[in-house]
Amino acid sequence: MSLPRTRLEGPGGEVVIADDEPFVLIGERINPTGRRRLTEELIAGDMTTVRDDARRQVEAGARVLDLNAGIPGFDEPAMLAAVVRAVREVVDVPLCIDSSTPEALEAAVPLAEGKVLINSVTAEERSLERLLPLVARFGAAVIGMANDEQGISMDPERRLAAARRIVEAAADHGIDRADVIIDPLTMPVGAASDAATSLLATVRLVREELGVNVSCGASNVSFGMPARPEIDAAFLAIAIAAGMNAAIANPLHREVRKAVLATDVLLGRDPAGARWIADHRAEAAARGG
Amino acid sequence: MSLPRTRLEGPGGEVVIADDEPFVLIGERINPTGRRRLTEELIAGDMTTVRDDARRQVEAGARVLDLNAGIPGFDEPAMLAAVVRAVREVVDVPLCIDSSTPEALEAAVPLAEGKVLINSVTAEERSLERLLPLVARFGAAVIGMANDEQGISMDPERRLAAARRIVEAAADHGIDRADVIIDPLTMPVGAASDAATSLLATVRLVREELGVNVSCGASNVSFGMPARPEIDAAFLAIAIAAGMNAAIANPLHREVRKAVLATDVLLGRDPAGARWIADHRAEAAARGG
Numbered sequence: 059m060s061l062p063r064t065r066l067e068g069p070g071g072e073v074v075i076a077d078d079e080p081f082v083l084i085g086e087r088i089n090p091t092g093r094r095r096l097t098e099e100l101i102a103g104d105m106t107t108v109r110d111d112a113r114r115q116v117e118a119g120a121r122v123l124d125l126n127a128g129i130p131g132f133d134e135p136a137m138l139a140a141v142v143r144a145v146r147e148v149v150d151v152p153l154c155i156d157s158s159t160p161e162a163l164e165a166a167v168p169l170a171e172g173k174v175l176i177n178s179v180t181a182e183e184r185s186l187e188r189l190l191p192l193v194a195r196f197g198a199a200v201i202g203m204a205n206d207e208q209g210i211s212m213d214p215e216r217r218l219a220a221a222r223r224i225v226e227a228a229a230d231h232g233i234d235r236a237d238v239i240i241d242p243l244t245m246p247v248g249a250a251s252d253a254a255t256s257l258l259a260t261v262r263l264v265r266e267e268l269g270v271n272v273s274c275g276a277s278n279v280s281f282g283m284p285a286r287p288e289i290d291a292a293f294l295a296i297a298i299a300a301g302m303n304a305a306i307a308n309p310l311h312r313e314v315r316k317a318v319l320a321t322d323v324l325l326g327r328d329p330a331g332a333r334w335i336a337d338h339r340a341e342a343a344a345r346g347g
Numbered sequence: 348m349s350l351p352r353t354r355l356e357g358p359g360g361e362v363v364i365a366d367d368e369p370f371v372l373i374g375e376r377i378n379p380t381g382r383r384r385l386t387e388e389l390i391a392g393d394m395t396t397v398r399d400d401a402r403r404q405v406e407a408g409a410r411v412l413d414l415n416a417g418i419p420g421f422d423e424p425a426m427l428a429a430v431v432r433a434v435r436e437v438v439d440v441p442l443c444i445d446s447s448t449p450e451a452l453e454a455a456v457p458l459a460e461g462k463v464l465i466n467s468v469t470a471e472e473r474s475l476e477r478l479l480p481l482v483a484r485f486g487a488a489v490i491g492m493a494n495d496e497q498g499i500s501m502d503p504e505r506r507l508a509a510a511r512r513i514v515e516a517a518a519d520h521g522i523d524r525a526d527v528i529i530d531p532l533t534m535p536v537g538a539a540s541d542a543a544t545s546l547l548a549t550v551r552l553v554r555e556e557l558g559v560n561v562s563c564g565a566s567n568v569s570f571g572m573p574a575r576p577e578i579d580a581a582f583l584a585i586a587i588a589a590g591m592n593a594a595i596a597n598p599l600h601r602e603v604r605k606a607v608l609a610t611d612v613l614l615g616r617d618p619a620g621a622r623w624i625a626d627h628r629a630e631a632a633a634r635g636g
Contacts, residue, residue, distance in 0.1 A: 291606070292609035295584040296585055320578045325543065329540050334578075
């Protein structure tokens with residue numbers, strides 16, 4: 059099955075997720091989970107770190123930014139809207155609105171300008187019913203996590219079944235196959251030694267059987283291990299070569315940025331290494347400055 | 348076809364190249380090509396750098412050492428024998444004797460102790476006829492480069508045909524399939540954007556069609572590009588995931604060492620990340636010391 063091209067758009071232009079395009083790194087940093095200072099700033103309505111992270115991630119090669127403002131007990135719709143506004147003051151890339159709360163999406167998506175990616179639905183009936191009508195109404199693309207009411211399976215065939223349910227439910231809502239990106243679920247390899255191999259098998263199955271693009275939250279693979287960016291880097295290289303065309307990861311880790319750029323060179327997605335050489339020169343210039 | 352296990356041996360024990368073993372990094376440094384100081388030392392009979400490189404590579408995770416002493420115009424048999432003797436004074440890992448000169452192999456292999464890897468034959472008739480009898484006599488394993496009289500093809504099917512010729516000729520000399528490792532040929536990606544994808548396709552074909560282990564000279568992929576270790580690292584991660592169980596590379600580049608160790612974690616070849624964590628602790632201790 060030939061893979062469709064998933065088109066996202068921001069004020070600065072479009073970004074396409076496809077086999078013949080450069081890999082799309084979605085910057086993960088604007089997320090209060092585990093970030094105390096960012097959490098405190100968001101609660102205080104201070105967007106300093108949000109703006110800095112937006113700028114720095116785009117400079118480091120993020121072509122889309124994931125925005126999450128979920129802090130238990132606080133007003134997610136208002137906070138997410140404020141984050142979108144702040145990010146739009148400083149960068150013009152497409153946005154990935156990271157919420158499963160309809161009210162937060164209602165508040166944030168219209169401020170994002172262009173065609174957003176909504177992160178995420180699961181194969182659970184309640185998730186599909188609540189969120190897919192919104193995805194359709196906004197003309198957005200959506201990330202579908204390959205888990206269902208039974209939770210997360212380590213069996214690639216069961217993940218495929220959950221992914222199939224999402225793709226079919228999306229079609230029922232008039233959402234094009236090109237606008238569904240499946241996340242095969244990244245589990246920590248420190249907890250399950252087949253975490254990465256199970257993911258890679260799911261990537262291949264989802265591509266072959268459902269013919270949709272695949273993305274994942276890459277950093278989770280190294281959770282609990284030392285030297286995490288080095289694991290994330292090797293994981294991204296392998297997953298991209300297996301057919302993953304986008305991932306949510308941290309472009310501020312040099313290992314991650316370099317792995318993504320090097321893999322584009324190796325897979326023939328950076329002819330003559332033009333972007334690789336430009337990145338090298340930018341690094342040299344930054345050291346010199 | 349199930350892959351055989353390629354067993355090498357040094358005085359310190361055996362190293363096995365196989366799908367269910369950790370990846371085998373073969374240290375590339377003891378090679379005068381492009382190394383002026385090493386060249387001058389070898390000519391003067393000074394083994395200081397040879398011994399240092401042997402020790403440092405093994406400390407950095409090389410489980411086999413490639414030894415090359417080819418300097419045009421000099422006595423390769425005597426020089427290679429001297430290198431083997433010097434290396435054996437300091438490390439006990441299996442050796443990969445890197446010469447296509449029968450006289451050099453005659454002089455060096457008997458000094459190596461254990462079961463060596465000979466690097467390399469090609470599918471050219473003259474190479475097979477000169478070298479395979481020696482491989483058989485020494486009870487060695489051999490690397491077969493997938494090129495023939497027509498040179499190096501970018502077509503994976505033509506590389507497979509050359510590899511098949513080597514495996515068949517080896518069988519004619521009584522050499523077991525387990526003792527033939529095919530090198531699918533690593534071309535610089537800066538010169539041909541399909542260099543890595545062609546290699547990966549050949550890795551899969553050779554495994555499926557011939558059922559033999561695959562190794563390569565990894566560093567060549569980044570020839571002519573800046574930031575070479577970062578490209579080599581991504582390349583190794585991808586190639587290992589595609590089924591390559593050994594490679595000749597530079598373990599002294601941290602990016603390379605980390606990519607190999609991380610890929611073992613990701614592929615389930617380092618249960619609970621024990622070796623990954625040990626490497627991290629050794630690095631921390633080295634920084635502390």
